[in-house]
Each structure stands twice: as structure tokens, then as C-alpha cells.
Amino acid sequence: MIELKDVTLKYSSTRGIFNLNFNVEKGEVFGYVGPDDAGKTTTIRMLMGLIRAGRGSATIDGLNCFSRASAIQKNTGYVPEDVALFENMRVKEYLNFITQMRGIFGQKNTRLRDMLLERFEVETRGKIENMSSAMKKRLSIVTALMHDPQTLVLDEPTSGLDPLMQSRFLDLILEEKRRGKTVLLSTHKFEEVERTCDRVGVLREGRLVENKDIVSLRAEETKAYLVKFAAPPNLEQIKKYGFGYQQFSQSDYEIFSPGDRIDVLMKVLSHEKVLVFNSKNQSLEEIFQQHYRKEIDHIEIKEELKNIRKNDEKAKKSEKKPRMMTQKAKKNNILPEQEETVREVKKA
Amino acid sequence: MSIPLFLKNIKNNTFLLMVFAALMSIYLAVIIYIYDPNGIGAMVDMMSILPTKLVNALGFGTIDSGLTGFIASLFYGFLIYLFPMVYCIILANRLVAKWVYEGSFTSLLCTPNSRIKIIVTQGIYLLASIGVLFTILFMVGYGMSEHFFPGMLDVKVFLKLNIGACLMTMTIGMFCFFFSCLFNSTKPALFFGALIPVSFFILNTLSKLSERTAFLGKFSLYNAFDGLAIVTGQSSISLISGGFAVFIGLLFAAAVGVFTLKRLPV
Incomplete structure (x- = not known):
């Protein structure tokens, strides 16, 4: 179980993470999303004991993330965002080295490792420096999972992987979840969250602005469906049940429904003759962006207010020197008029 | 100490060690080879042609007539500062700052080994490899002397010379190691790692120039080790x-304290 209590880690007054509170329970996949520079990687590196939190406590299975980092690492797998391996080593050599660093000597049990190598199609011949970045990422996934850890901390694990590998990786996460693992998954891809996560935390500017389970997030979401009717539908009925719609032509409609009322919409539409029923591919991305937008709007409003105030002040100042301004204004006004007259003359 | 990491260090850095060991061994061998028990007067005459200040600065001011003293003044008086210094700067940087900068140190820390254990392993490798370097030098010096001038080398004193020089180099290595642990990037680590021993070296050289600059030697670590004084028994x-x-x-x-508390870069 991962536990963060009031964790603050400042780089500057605006950069870092501030008063973070969240838990990731056993058997749960926690999606950690947010824009770039929000502090996702900082949080994760703090959990891995690479940086020390300024205030608050962060623990994994009850162990402090900084002082007991080595004890935590026994049972933790970490996939970093930017993979940096020992470039001059061969793949097998590297894997053996890490296994030995984990305190396991001799070729005891490489079954899981071999399975992972096969699953992610990692090329085991050759040096690491000659591998593509995607291959390095796959190798780092194998390294993180080969000791069958209880806790997985994944920092954008699928970035740079091809769709097939991404899908394989997500399947693996689902399998691990079924086996009761604790998973923290930081990502930009919302389909990953939709497919694997039980709960989502949205981080923005170092603060957790949302921490909800997927079910309630889904309920908040407004789904849109593109529907083509054979005959003009009974719009009164649709309105009555609280669904919004937009009409494109006599038979084409877009109907909006809250995420938890899709069954009701089905019942209503069952009385109509529906030719085409397509769900518009709306993703969690749009919900998150709504969260972001709210904040952006706030900022914009604040800035507008500031600007208005500034303008007011300027206006007051300018009132003190009215003559100069009016003279300049006159000049400006006169010039274009004159030009126009010149043009007219030329035309004539 | 982590044994797999220590073995990896050996694998990574043996070539570097061998290069320096070979360079210094060849130098030492040549110095022993050119020694002529009867012709030491000629050597002194040659030195007297050169400006006294230059000769003093190079540490060749007094040349002992015995083989041990000859080696002490020609090899353990000047060269012993330079080659090992460069070795320390390069190795200390390779052991910590380079991996931290490249990010591969993260993969070491993401194994169940504490920071203290890992950094102590790196430090021990640094000390051990310097130890190996001087063991090789001692063997080469002893072997060459016995081959060309059997029985002329005072083995005890030669051993003392090597122990002193070895510990001095280890101290310089630890300065470099400290900066390698302190900084997250190779540039400042190399800069400060080189600045300290180079300034020690310059202060030491200046202090030998004249009476007026002699006080500068007090600020140099290299002044603590005087090869010839060990041979003559003046220093303990x-x-x-x-x-x-x-x-x-x-x-x-x-170094360990600084490393265990620091924030590692992304």
C-alpha cells in the first residue's frame, strides 16, 4: 500500500508538489494523470527514495520512502520515464547484474524473467548502447518486473512503445492487479487509465485537484451519441427524460446522456426506429480537460480583472493630460481621411 | 559493501588502472635503469648547469647518492604528484558523478541496497585501486632494482616511500570523490575535483622556489610527503x-554524508 500524507517538496514557490494526500490500496491500480511539469515524476522519484520530501510522510507498506528505501526496493518494481541503463553492458549481463544486486546469486529461477523477455520481445544479444529507445524501455519493464514485486511504480511506462507492446503491457498490468498488486501508473494516455485504473488522481501544478474512482468519474461524464432515425423521433419524450440533443438534419441527431443513465436512454430509444447508433468516442481526456479548463478560466478571469484595473488606472492617469492626447488623436484621425481623399482623387 | 557492484567497477575501470600502472612503471623502471652508482657526480654536475630555481621546483635540489635516495628524489619527488592526481580525478568522476549525470545510478538505487552501501562500495573501490597501483609500483621498483643493482635498494625505506605516497594519493582521491558525490553533474565535479589537487601542486612547487614563497607549502597537502626526508629518516x-x-x-x-542526503537529478 502506498500512502502519502501532506507531502510537500518544493523546488521553488510554484514548482514541486504541495500537500499531497492520497493512498493506493493493495490490489488497486491508481492512475496518476496531469499535464507536463505538474509534478508526477517528482512524486514518483520521491516515492522511490531518490529525492527527499521536505514535509509530510510518504510510505510504502508502512516503510518510509527515503530512510527505508532499500527495504522498499526489495518488493517494488520501478519503470522510470527516461530509461538510463549501463550502456556498455550486454543485455543478459545487465539483467544478471541487477539480479545479483537484488541479492540473488547463481542461475536460480529465471523462469519469470525469460517469460517477460519473450512477452516483450526483448533482444537479448548485443550491447545496450546499440538498442533503440523503445527496446531500452522494454528492457526496463522486464527489469522492473522480473523479481515479481508487490508494488509497481510506473512512470509513463508505455511512452515510446508501439501499440502492440502498449497493449501487452496493459494486459500485464491487469493480470498483476488480479494478483493483488499495488500499482501506481503515471500516464498521459487516457485509454490506459480507462482500461486499467480503479481510481484516478489528477495533479495540477503540484496539487491533487481530483481523486475519484472511475465509476463516479464515468457518472459525471456526458456521453454523446450520433443517432439516425428512420422517422422523425418523439423529441418530447427525449426531453422529458432529461437528455439533451442537437439536430443536424431531419433524421440525424446527436443525443447527450449522463454516463450513468445510458440504460434509460436505451429504453427511450427503443420506442423509435433507429437506423444508426454510434457512440461518439468521448474519453476521460475530455473530463480531465474540463477540470483543467475550470482552473484556466479562473486564471483568465483573474487576469482580465487585473487588466481592467490597470486600464482604469491608466485612464485616470491620462485624464490628467487631456490636451496632449486629444491633439495626438486629432492628428491620427486626420491622416487616414486625407489619404482616402487622395486615393479618390487618383481614381477619378 | 556490494560485491556485484565492486566487480562491475573492476570490469569498468581496470583498463584505466592498467594504463596508469604501465605509464608509472615504465617511468620508474627507466629511472632505476639510468642510475649509475659511480656516475652520480656527473648527474649533479648536469643539474648544476640548469637554473637552481628550476631544479628546486622540480624537486631535484638534493640528489642522494644511494639508489633509494635517487629514486626518492627523481620519482617520489615530482612525478608521484602528477600521474596519480590525474588518475584520481578521472576515476572519482567515473565512479559516481558520471553515472548520476547519465541517470544510470538510479538503476543501482532501485535495488535493495541502501545509498550508504552503494557509495561506500564506490569509495572502497577508489581506495583499493590506488592500493593496487602502488603495489604494482613497489613490485616493479623492487624487481628492477634487484635485477640491475642487487642488494642496493633499501627495501624497508622503499616500502615506506610507497606507503606514504599511496596514502597521499588516497587523500587526493577522496577530495575528488567528495566532489563527485556532491555534484549531480560531471562538469563541476571534474572542475572542483581537479582544482583542489592542482592548487596543492602549484602551492607545493611555488614553495620550493625560494625562501620567500616557502610559507605557501603549509597550505599544500603534498608538502606533508617528502620522499627524501623519509629516506634520510628526517620525517616519521x-x-x-x-x-x-x-x-x-x-x-x-x-562524501557518504553528502551523498545519502542529496536529491538525485531527473
């Missing part, structure tokens, strides 16, 4: 060794 090797050992201990502790 146990005192020097003790002093260096204390320095090594303090610097090692500081």
Missing part, C-alpha cells in the same frame, strides 16, 4: 600515514 612515516588516514576518513565520511 607513521606520523605522516596517521595524518593522511585521518584526512581520508574525514573526507570519506563527508
Whole structure:
């Protein structure tokens, strides 16, 4: 179980993470999303004991993330965002080295490792420096999972992987979840969250602005469906049940429904003759962006207010020197008029 | 100490060690080879042609007529500062700052080994490899002397010379190691790692120039080790060794302390 209590880690007054509170329970996949520079990687590196939190406590299975980092690492797998391996080593050599660093000597049990190598199609011949970045990422996934850890901390694990590998990786996460693992998954891809996560935390500017389970997030979401009717539908009925719609032509409609009322919409539409029923591919991305937008709007409003105030002040100042301004204004006004007259003359 | 990491260090850095060991061994061998028990007067005459200040600065001011003294003044008087210094700067940087900068140190820390254990392993490798370097030098010096001038080398004194020089180099290595642990990037680590020993070296050289600059030597670590004084028995090797050992201990502790608390870069 991962536990963060009031964790603050400042780089500057605006950069870092501030008063973070969240838990990731056993058997749960926690999606950690947010824009770039929000502090996702900082949080994760703090959990891995690479940086020390300024205030608050962060623990994994009850162990402090900084002082007991080595004890935590026994049972933790970490996939970093930017993979940096020992470039001059061969793949097998590297894997053996890490296994030995984990305190396991001799070729005891490489079954899981071999399975992972096969699953992610990692090329085991050759040096690491000659591998593509995607291959390095796959190798780092194998390294993180080969000791069958209880806790997985994944920092954008699928970035740079091809769709097939991404899908394989997500399947693996689902399998691990079924086996009761604790998973923290930081990502930009919302389909990953939709497919694997039980709960989502949205981080923005170092603060957790949302921490909800997927079910309630889904309920908040407004789904849109593109529907083509054979005959003009009974719009009164649709309105009555609280669904919004937009009409494109006599038979084409877009109907909006809250995420938890899709069954009701089905019942209503069952009385109509529906030719085409397509769900518009709306993703969690749009919900998150709504969260972001709210904040952006706030900022914009604040800035507008500031600007208005500034303008007011300027206006007051300018009132003190009215003559100069009016003279300049006159000049400006006169010039274009004159030009126009010149043009007219030329035309004539 | 982590044994797999220590073995990896050996694998990574043996070539570097061998290059320096070979360079220094060849130098030492040549110095022993050119020694002529009867012709030492000619050597002194040659030195007298050169400006006294230059000769003093190079540490060739007094040349002992015995083989041990000859080696002490020509090899352990000047060259012993330069080659090992460069070795320390390069190795200390390779052991910590380079991996931290490249990010591969993360993969070491993401294994169940504490920071202290890992950094102590790196420090021990640094000390051990310097130890190996001087063991090789001692063997080469002893072998060459016995081959060309059997029975002329005072083995005890030669051993003392090597122990003193070895501990001095370890101290310099620890300075570099400290900066390698302190900084997250190779540039400042290399800069400060080189600045300290180079300034020691410059102060030491300046202090030998004249009476007026002699006080500068007090600020240089290299002044504590005087090869010729050990041969003539003027300075006590146990005192020097003790002093260096204390320095090594303090610097090692500081390096470990700094490393265990620092924020590692992304």
C-alpha cells in the first residue's frame, strides 16, 4: 500500500508538489494523470527514495520512502520515464547484474524473467548502447518486473512503445492487479487509465485537484451519441427524460446522456426506429480537460480583472493630460481621411 | 559493501588502472635503469648547469647518492604528484558523478541496497585501486632494482616511500570523490575535483622556489610527503600515514554524508 500524507517538496514557490494526500490500496491500480511539469515524476522519484520530501510522510507498506528505501526496493518494481541503463553492458549481463544486486546469486529461477523477455520481445544479444529507445524501455519493464514485486511504480511506462507492446503491457498490468498488486501508473494516455485504473488522481501544478474512482468519474461524464432515425423521433419524450440533443438534419441527431443513465436512454430509444447508433468516442481526456479548463478560466478571469484595473488606472492617469492626447488623436484621425481623399482623387 | 557492484567497477575501470600502472612503471623502471652508482657526480654536475630555481621546483635540489635516495628524489619527488592526481580525478568522476549525470545510478538505487552501501562500495573501490597501483609500483621498483643493482635498494625505506605516497594519493582521491558525490553533474565535479589537487601542486612547487614563497607549502597537502626526508629518516612515516588516514576518513565520511542526503537529478 502506498500512502502519502501532506507531502510537500518544493523546488521553488510554484514548482514541486504541495500537500499531497492520497493512498493506493493493495490490489488497486491508481492512475496518476496531469499535464507536463505538474509534478508526477517528482512524486514518483520521491516515492522511490531518490529525492527527499521536505514535509509530510510518504510510505510504502508502512516503510518510509527515503530512510527505508532499500527495504522498499526489495518488493517494488520501478519503470522510470527516461530509461538510463549501463550502456556498455550486454543485455543478459545487465539483467544478471541487477539480479545479483537484488541479492540473488547463481542461475536460480529465471523462469519469470525469460517469460517477460519473450512477452516483450526483448533482444537479448548485443550491447545496450546499440538498442533503440523503445527496446531500452522494454528492457526496463522486464527489469522492473522480473523479481515479481508487490508494488509497481510506473512512470509513463508505455511512452515510446508501439501499440502492440502498449497493449501487452496493459494486459500485464491487469493480470498483476488480479494478483493483488499495488500499482501506481503515471500516464498521459487516457485509454490506459480507462482500461486499467480503479481510481484516478489528477495533479495540477503540484496539487491533487481530483481523486475519484472511475465509476463516479464515468457518472459525471456526458456521453454523446450520433443517432439516425428512420422517422422523425418523439423529441418530447427525449426531453422529458432529461437528455439533451442537437439536430443536424431531419433524421440525424446527436443525443447527450449522463454516463450513468445510458440504460434509460436505451429504453427511450427503443420506442423509435433507429437506423444508426454510434457512440461518439468521448474519453476521460475530455473530463480531465474540463477540470483543467475550470482552473484556466479562473486564471483568465483573474487576469482580465487585473487588466481592467490597470486600464482604469491608466485612464485616470491620462485624464490628467487631456490636451496632449486629444491633439495626438486629432492628428491620427486626420491622416487616414486625407489619404482616402487622395486615393479618390487618383481614381477619378 | 556490494560485491556485484565492486566487480562491475573492476570490469569498468581496470583498463584505466592498467594504463596508469604501465605509464608509472615504465617511468620508474627507466629511472632505476639510468642510475649509475659511480656516475652520480656527473648527474649533479648536469643539474648544476640548469637554473637552481628550476631544479628546486622540480624537486631535484638534493640528489642522494644511494639508489633509494635517487629514486626518492627523481620519482617520489615530482612525478608521484602528477600521474596519480590525474588518475584520481578521472576515476572519482567515473565512479559516481558520471553515472548520476547519465541517470544510470538510479538503476543501482532501485535495488535493495541502501545509498550508504552503494557509495561506500564506490569509495572502497577508489581506495583499493590506488592500493593496487602502488603495489604494482613497489613490485616493479623492487624487481628492477634487484635485477640491475642487487642488494642496493633499501627495501624497508622503499616500502615506506610507497606507503606514504599511496596514502597521499588516497587523500587526493577522496577530495575528488567528495566532489563527485556532491555534484549531480560531471562538469563541476571534474572542475572542483581537479582544482583542489592542482592548487596543492602549484602551492607545493611555488614553495620550493625560494625562501620567500616557502610559507605557501603549509597550505599544500603534498608538502606533508617528502620522499627524501623519509629516506634520510628526517620525517616519521607513521606520523605522516596517521595524518593522511585521518584526512581520508574525514573526507570519506563527508562524501557518504553528502551523498545519502542529496536529491538525485531527473
